[in-house]
Amino acid sequence: MPTLQQKPVSARVRNAPPGGMALLKRTLFSEYFTLVLCVTYFVVMLPFSPALGTPTVIKNIFSEMIPLLAVAIGQTFILILGEIDLSVTSTIALASVFGASIMTSNGGYLANQPAAVPVGLMAFLLVGLGVGFLNGASITYLGMPSFLVTLTTRMLFSGIAIWYTTFHTRLSSISGLPQSFLWIGQGEWNGIPYSMAGVALLAVVAHLAMTRTVFGRWLYAIGINRQTARVSGVPVERVVILAFMISGFCAALCSILYTGRLQTGTPILGERILLDVIGAVVIGGTSLFGGKGKVSWTVFGVLFLVLVDTTLRLLGSSLFTIFMVKGVVILMASVMDALRNRLFAER
Amino acid sequence: MALLEAKGLTKSFYGVTVLHGVDLAIEPGEVLGLVGENGSGKSTSMNILGGVLQPDGGSMTLGGVPYAPRDPRDASRAGISFIHQELNLFPNLTVEENLYLDGFPFRFPFLPFIDRRRIRQRTKALLAEVDLPASPATPVSSLSPGERQMVEIAKALSGQARLIIFDEPTTSLTSREIERLFALISKLRARRIGMIYISHILHDVLRLCDHVLVLRDGALVGSDRAANMTPERMVTLMVGRTMEQMFPPRFEKPSATPPVLELRSVSQPGVVKNISLVVHRSEVVGVAGLLGSGRTELARIIFGLAPRQTGTILVEGRELARSPREVMQAGVAFLTEDRRLEGTLGSASIAHNLALPAVESYAGTGTGVLDSARLHAAVSGMARSVQLKASDIERQPINALSGGNQQKVVLGKWLMRSPKVLILDEPTRGIDVGAKYEIYRIINDLAAQGAAILVISSEIEELIGLSDRILVMCHGEFSAEFNKATFDPEEILRAAMKKPVHSSP
């Protein structure tokens, strides 16, 4: 898609006083920009909703972060490539109903059998990997723009998820999930939820994959300059497809956690978190232009969005206010991203 | 009175001065030649005249009136048209629409409807003036490069141009089109239009121009009437040093062992025809050829970036696969023509750039986990051995380097794989003379270590200085071969410019 390229030199920015400019640059380029933002936000909002400081709310914030972080980590891989995956929400939904349809005791394929939970978990992950593969293959082999491919598959899989549910229940969601499955999403060990440990492990592995592996090098190389990467022997198609499969996999993990919490397989699961996922990754500092991003940034970004979400709910805001605020957060995050990109080009 | 006069133009980018006070003056009806190596400041000074860039210092007058264009539109309103190397026409619009794009006449006053009849008539007249027998309603996408150039000139004339700047106008034209262009330039001269003609083809400059300016490193190093200039003098002024200084000595002799790279009648319709060649260990083979002769395409075919219909390509006797990745794994490396588009990862660190093609060999098998210490040692060793001038290779982005140092990184990243075959397409384009010498030295060292090297270049002197043999490409075929003993620039040029034996379909 042709977009306006930056002019080589923007006189306006260059003529700004050096002090203010340097400060702006330092703040925008800082590694911990989002963390500072989170702390500032917390301190500013605390007087308005004192409950924010209570242990229950803080614990709740961390608990809310876990599934969102899983899917946001997957999205970070995609954004580093310079692509986008808008289909994660319907991946979450489809995985949820597909996995539940296997495990449910109300007529599931493996109802009340010992293999139900392991196979069910595999089913979640297979859906994620499958959707990711389909997205990646359409983008690489058919040359379609990723945002349209994933917008379309988002619609398609959400439709399939709703339809699929009707084969298994007259209700709007599939209940009767086995206890051992729910335990994954709700169990704790010495006060640390299994889900938190799992997602922390995912974060560490993702971080290592980005920074310490050949795949990571290739990922950034493709995001910065696809043609150079290709000429330098990077298997571009394979890397792009793999990244989309990782994104699908992470969405499936998120789906396992959400499904476990809700105790039902729901075809509209995750429908509302699209903005949170994109917003969290972009506000963390990962660029929509590709080639730049980190797992730690995404952690801070997720923290910020959950903070916003929590305060809004504490303040009694309605769902549509939350929509609007998150829309504004995404806009601001992408404006900052564009600004960073321009400033970087001028350095 | 001079048509345009510029005094003391200076310009810097990011603290690097690229123009140190350039003066020039041009009379109505005069053709001013501007020559200089890449990066000598030709484009920068012309971009200032054309309003694309604003100077940091100096002044200009146009017809005696101060002239300081803020953008290209300003410049063209003042009567200065800049015909860029890559043409600025929109292929999805018609000829007439391209001509009037930023100032359509209206059919009714105050109503923004295009007066089609008027622009058609005017376009017809303008096309007649540039001798282009095309209808004004033709879409530009169906015109040849030469015809598009004529449209650009017609566009300049439509804007009542007093001064036209031509930047390398002949690079993509056929010889017939070039003759038409030159005839047109004479015609414009008679109409008292001033012209600035930038070209690397010194004969053309001498033939067309009244006065010649030579730029080197952002400063004017020569200015004389064309009658007093010779190609030799221009080259000496442009380069500033003699041949012997420019090329490091070669000691290694190519070995007579079986060939490392071998092509057997490689063909791709419309691109290359029946190409066979061999390159031995420690041998540097140069490929000369005109732009569009198929020399770059040949390199891309070998590396698997372009398709081939028939023929075999062998490296050490084994047939090459057809994807860049597999070709690379067979020991071939390819330094592409366009560094920014295909050579560097602009915002990535120097180390990341250097490591890219070889990164897999620094990872544990199966896991893909990098051995950072070993990789870092290898990358910094490479940075040293190509004599890279950089402060911190792990942090400094490659963008922050000069062109020459960037090219060293690109070369270094291929050396990280210790290639058996190295293909270089325009290895010294857009880099300064000092860095050129170092690149040549690296190429020689590599040959000494036993690599087979194929160099493509449009600078014949460079090929002569580097190669053991030179092959000349013409219309997708090899038209001549020269050995070190028989190198002769004029003969090479002649072989490259041969008329096609059989007309192409």
Place this chain on the structure above:
Amino acid sequence: MKKGVKAHGILVALRLLPYAVFVVVLVTFASLSSRFLQVQNFLNILVQAAPVAIAGIGMTFVLLTGGIDLSVGAVMYLSACILGVFFKSVAWPVGLLLMMACGSVWGALNAVFITRLRVVPFIVTLATLFIARGAALYLSNTKMIFLPKEVTGLNRLYWFGIPFAIWTLAVVLAVAWVILRETPFGRQIYAVGADPVAAEKAGLKVGRILFLVYCISGACAGMGGFVSITQVGAVSPSFALEREFAVIAAAVLGGTSLFGGRGGVGGTIFGAILIQTVNNGLVIINANPYIYPLVTAAIIFLAVLVDSLRERILKRLQARQIRVEEGGDARLASAPARLP
């Protein structure tokens, strides 16, 4: 050269594919239901396609510049809510203009972020989609909004035997067609879509052109929303939800490229009719409602796929043209004739 001919053949085939799909759709539904082929049904299709077609005309302007506007569905809803909540008693022409004004203000907002702050269009309009829907839900308090008879009655308004929706569509189409073909602005849109950097260099005010294009898209969305209200009678919280998909698909099926510079408004009408025909046919044959979104998604996928393949082939053809095939006489660049 044979290869070039083959590529052109594929291009033509891809261009005609949506029309072939249309024929297949017609034949399939006609064989499944006798009601489908009736004249009245086709008139219905045309009337029902009008809102998407009108918004699609605005979308065509945006796509021609190489941009995209995902906020059109939300803009339809927001402007309808503003009309229904604050201006219940205005005359319908005023209501129509009001909704168009709301839409173009929203378009201007999109444009500020895209042209001044240089954020990519799909992210801007994705965010403003949510903001607009949120604002509209706030205004309507997530309830149904009923509009006065004056507006909803327009559905039964005929002039010279032609329904109101068709008249509106015809006027918009005519105006858009003339703008794109016969005004400097229209031709400049094509130039910007082909190459925004070159357009800037050629002295075009690219920022202003992009700004206007998003305003036009917003205004058309507002108008499409108005026509849609006259048909459904009331504005529910799911009004025009995800309508942007149909709108984009209509333009792309009609031959307008997502990559900018290629296409026109005539095709958009065809695209909208194709989509509406499929929906109408599914209703007539009593298809399972759960497969509607799947069919819609499949159509969009097809549209994007065809366009992407065309773009790929065109790019390859252009790359071949850059090389001077017949013009091998071009000379060595930078070859000094004689060396010292």
